[in-house]
Amino acid sequence: MNDIRWRSSASNEMFLERALLLKNIRAFFDARGVVEVETPVLSHHATTDPHLDSLSSRFRDETCYLNTSPEYAMKRLLAGWQQAIYQICKAFRDDELGPNHNPEFSMLEWYRPGYSMEQLMVELAELVEAICQGSKFALLKFSASKKPMFERLSYQQAFENFAGFNPHQASSAQCYQIAIEKNVEIPQGLTVDDALDDWLDWLLTQLVLPSFEKDEFTFMYDYPASQCALAKVSENKQQVLVAKRFELFFGDIELANGFHELTDADEQLQRFQLENTMRKQAGKKYSAIDEHLIAALNSGLPECSGVAVGLDRLLMVLTANTCIDKVLSFPWNKA
Amino acid sequence: MATYSTNQFKNGLKIILDNDPCSITENIVVKPGKGQAFNRVKMKNLKTGRVLERTFKSTESVEAADVDEMNVEYLYTDGEYWHFMDPTSFEQYAADEIAVGDTAKWIKGQEVCVMVLWNGAPISITPPNFVELAVAQTDPGLKGDTAQGATKPATLETGSEVKVPLFVDEGDILKIDTRTGEYVSRA
Numbered sequence: 390m391n392d393i394r395w396r397s398s399a400s401n402e403m404f405l406e407r408a409l410l411l412k413n414i415r416a417f418f419d420a421r422g423v424v425e426v427e428t429p430v431l432s433h434h435a436t437t438d439p440h441l442d443s444l445s446s447r448f449r450d451e452t453c454y455l456n457t458s459p460e461y462a463m464k465r466l467l468a469g470w471q472q473a474i475y476q477i478c479k480a481f482r483d484d485e486l487g488p489n490h491n492p493e494f495s496m497l498e499w500y501r502p503g504y505s506m507e508q509l510m511v512e513l514a515e516l517v518e519a520i521c522q523g524s525k526f527a528l529l530k531f532s533a534s535k536k537p538m539f540e541r542l543s544y545q546q547a548f549e550n551f552a553g554f555n556p557h558q559a560s561s562a563q564c565y566q567i568a569i570e571k572n573v574e575i576p577q578g579l580t581v582d583d584a585l586d587d588w589l590d591w592l593l594t595q596l597v598l599p600s601f602e603k604d605e606f607t608f609m610y611d612y613p614a615s616q617c618a619l620a621k622v623s624e625n626k627q628q629v630l631v632a633k634r635f636e637l638f639f640g641d642i643e644l645a646n647g648f649h650e651l652t653d654a655d656e657q658l659q660r661f662q663l664e665n666t667m668r669k670q671a672g673k674k675y676s677a678i679d680e681h682l683i684a685a686l687n688s689g690l691p692e693c694s695g696v697a698v699g700l701d702r703l704l705m706v707l708t709a710n711t712c713i714d715k716v717l718s719f720p721w722n723k724a
Numbered sequence: 725m726a727t728y729s730t731n732q733f734k735n736g737l738k739i740i741l742d743n744d745p746c747s748i749t750e751n752i753v754v755k756p757g758k759g760q761a762f763n764r765v766k767m768k769n770l771k772t773g774r775v776l777e778r779t780f781k782s783t784e785s786v787e788a789a790d791v792d793e794m795n796v797e798y799l800y801t802d803g804e805y806w807h808f809m810d811p812t813s814f815e816q817y818a819a820d821e822i823a824v825g826d827t828a829k830w831i832k833g834q835e836v837c838v839m840v841l842w843n844g845a846p847i848s849i850t851p852p853n854f855v856e857l858a859v860a861q862t863d864p865g866l867k868g869d870t871a872q873g874a875t876k877p878a879t880l881e882t883g884s885e886v887k888v889p890l891f892v893d894e895g896d897i898l899k900i901d902t903r904t905g906e907y908v909s910r911a
Contacts, residue, residue: 440759442731484731484761484782487752576762578784587781590759598756618758636757643757671783672729 397718404718406524407704411477413523414497417516423473423499428462430455430479435676438618439667442483443676444492455481458697459498460619461682464650467500467693468685475499477700488712489642491721495700502691506620506633506649509694510608513637513645514539517606517703524707540607544631547609551600552592556613557629564588571596586615598641606644610635619657620648637698639706647696654686726788730763730780738770738789741778745770745789745842754779770840771822771847792841796849798831806831806849808839819846827851829884830902851902856911857881858897865890 415425435443435454443454456462458480466474480496501509521537548556554567562581565588567573573595579587601607610633614622617632625631633649651657661678668675704716714720728739733751740746750766761782768775770791780786796808796817805818806828817839821828823846827837830851838850862878875887878898886900888907897911 438758440755440761485753485755487754490753490755574779576779576781576784577786578781579762583781587760590756591762593756593759594754594762616759646757673783 394723398720398723399715399718403704403708403716406708407716409523409525410520410700410704410707413520414475414477414516416523417519418475418499421473423475423501426463426466426474426476427478428456428459428466428476430481432456432462432679433677434461434679435674437661437664437668437676437678439664439671439673442673444481444483457482458496460695460697461679463498463500463695464690465681465685467502468688468690471502471691473499473501486721489702489705491701491713491717493721493724494713496697497700498695498697500650500693500695502693504694506610506635506647506694509647509649509696510541510610510635510637513647513696513698514606514608516698517637520703521707538602538605540602540605542607542609543611543625544609544613545611545629547597548589548592552596556589557631559585559589561585561588564592568592568595584615586613589613589616594641598638601638601641603640605639607638608635609638617651617660618648619651619660621651635696639702642702642706643699644702644706645696645698647694649694650690650692652686652690652692654683657686658683726790727785728788729785730782733763733765738791739767740787740789741767741769741776744772745791745847746776747791749775753782770842773848790843794839794841795836796839798833798835798837800833801828808837808846808849811836817841817846819849823847824849827902829882829905830855830857830900832857832882853901853903854908855900855902856897857884857900859888859892859894862888862892862894864893 431446432454436457441457443457445452445454447453459476459478463474463476475497477497479493481493485492518537545555545557548554552567561583565581568575576591579591611625611631612634614630614632617634620632620634622630622632635647636643637645665675701713701716705713708716710716728737733748735748737748738745739748746767746769748765748767752764753761754764755761763780763782765780766775766777794810797811799807799809805820806824808817808819827849831837835852835855839846840848857880859878860881863876865876874890876890877885878888878892879885886905886907888898899908899911901908
């Protein structure tokens with residue numbers, strides 16, 4: 390009789406704040422001539438990313454997949470059109486559930502032909518600033534008088550400052566030693582035989598991210614080349630190969646991931662094949678490679694940068710919530 | 725040997741950790757952006773009741789624990805073992821001192837307890853939340869001592885000691901909350 394589980398546990402102000410967020414994003418891009426597009430949520434292809442798993446569905450006799458991000462489809466649009474585009478959509482990821490994760494989440498993704506990684510970081514900061522100032526119910530600390538601050542650190546600087554070593558010259562064994570010295574818990578299943586990137590990911594969560602300014606935004610950029618995903622790789626000032634990839638954090642929570650996009654079809658194909666090898670090693674299923682994306686890159690993707698922003702997490706930041714469930718109408722346990 | 729991968733983790737799943745059976749109470753994905761995921765897991769050691777936290781690299785496999793939970797009726801103790809019976813199958817189980825633990829302080833016979841079995845052997849016995857036990861010994865309350873909340877010690881028929889109000893006499897039947905070990909009322 391008193392069962393109220395059907396109700397949303399989010400407040401009405403939260404729905405208004407989300408509506409305002411979407412409105413402000415559209416106004417921001419509209420004013421800059423960036424065109425809103427829609428691409429399919431349901432695809433014939435699953436992601437090859439070894440650290441992601443697609444949710445699957447079924448159409449007639451075929452297993453199909455919910456997108457983990459609209460990246461491939463948007464790049465196919467770009468290759469045929471050369472137009473700055475953005476999309477607000479749902480993305481889906483299997484096995485992601487926790488205070489910062491819901492299996493279904495809202496994503497903003499946009500692409501800027503001709504932009505470098507640095508230019509796109511500037512535009513992302515401008516968008517976040519516009520959102521903070523246009524938000525009605527957000528924290529007072531982002532009022533018109535106090536603009537949000539953006540720290541900028543390379544991946545190397547962040548590790549040197551907060552973990553005490555250069556990630557580009559480290560080994561898994563050294564990371565293990567550092568974990569012991571700094572009294573960092575070592576997860577069951579993580580050994581010195583694991584890839585350096587697994588260790589860097591772990592030390593990132595344990596030593597680096599907790600040291601970021603609590604109530605400020607931090608850009609981290611120039612990732613190790615082995616973590617390039619779909620980004621271009623080039624030499625930095627110290628002649629070290631780095632991925633032209635960046636992430637935006639608020640405190641220790643990741644909000645966005647961007648690339649100076651890889652345009653080379655052959656290299657993209659090799660990376661997909663390598664990812665499938667990594668999936669196999671991790672005991673995961675092989676994912677058929679999206680030949681449409683490879684063909685689009687072959688026909689010519691313009692030089693561009695692109696970034697994806699987690700809108701639910703941005704809403705968490707704006708409303709000072711530490712659990713994603715609080716900003717969703719119906720989180721997974723109520724969906 | 726049955727195993728579970730981290731993507732099968734959910735609340736209530738029984739796994740072996742450090743050679744002891746544990747029940748998962750919380751499972752959170754920790755993920756730095758696009759990279760390797762880790763699972764931060766809280767679990768209860770089913771032998772000791774202690775809560776522990778452990779992180780696993782995602783896709784890591786752990787051994788499954790063959791654990792059952794059932795309601796059983798307490799029969800008697802022979803001094804070394806405490807004997808319980810499954811009231812549906814009439815099958816009897818003998819639990820040792822380690823498995824019974826503090827529960828021995830609250831049961832005298834016929835109470836329905838929750839028994840956890842690991843590989844078929846009892847590893848823990850949980851008493852009912854409330855039990856009714858007679859007072860075996862307590863000093864008489866002093867006449868005229870009406871101080872609010874004043875208590876005195878009383879020894880129950882099972883040998884355990886509880887603090888009781890001054891008006892309680894020997895032979896009284898008391899209701900006890902076994903979770904706190906506190907007097908609730910006269911039954």
